[in-house]
Amino acid sequence: MQSVGTRLRQARVAQGQTLEAISAGTRIALKNLSAIESDELTKIGSPFIYRSFVRQYAEALKLDYAAMAADVRAASHSIPEPLMPGQADIIPVRTGTVIPPHVRRDFRWMYPVAALILVVVACSSLYGLYQHPPVDRHRRIAPVVLAAQRPSQVATAVPVAPAPPAAPKIESPIHLELSAIEPTWLSLTSDGKPAYMGILETSTTTTLDSQDRARIHIGNAGGVNVSFNGKAIGALGKRGQVRTIEFTVEGYREIVTPTPAAIQPQLATLNPSGE
Secondary structure (H helix, E strand, O other), rough: OOHHHHHHHHHHHOOOHHHHHHHHHHHHHHHHHHHHHHHHHHOOOHHHHHHHHHHHHHHHOOOOOHHHHHHHHHHHOOOOOOOOOOHHHOOOOOOOOOOOOOOOOOOOOOHHHHHHHHHHHHHHHHHHHHHHOOOOOOHHHHHHHHEEEEOOOOOOOOOOOOOOOOOOOOOOOEEEEEEOOOEEEEEEEOOOOOEEEEOOOHHHHEEEEEEEEEEEEEOOOOHEEEEOOOEEEEEOOOOOOOOEEEOOOOOEEEEOOOOHHHHHHHHHHHHEEEE
């Protein structure tokens, strides 16, 4: 009599199907299908899983599962039931096994060690008090209290003028602070050297210090507020406008780069013959 795995394998081969195709259709792993065909039932997790896999396998091959149900149940009895949680930790005690008596540990040596530690801590505390005696707060406060109680001295409230706001600290002759209103692309140069290039995110601030000149090339002139040497000058232009602004000790100006469309008429004027 053929086993369940042999019948399934012969039916699959006769239909020209592969294990990969059966696995893709049933969502059963290849290792489980191979274990079923080779009747290696110990590789299956439990009898219930084995019966479920065989039923799906037979339906994929369009076989009559009822005709082999009895053999499937008989084969599933050889699979051990899975252990319940905690059963793997239970070690059975064999009859007649001599359990060694519990050996009581001697911790009496800990008592003199603990006493020695307490003595060291107490001596350290006493030495610390000797080196740093507590301050008599009452003795230091008493003259002040007596002076305040003299009737000849009358406290008079003197109005104090508010301190003027501190002037913004300027790190160099040219100090710029840029605060983004919305994400804006920037390219910053300081004294002809690149200092920053990237997108300044919303509510993010960056600074630029230069000795001679600083230049801002901005892709969204209305997306950044600028402060020049502690003085707010606001946005550098309209929203979405591309501008290049140069700052010097005397002030700032826009750098206009001629576009190719503006250069072409100038070239035609300089060379009318077109050569």
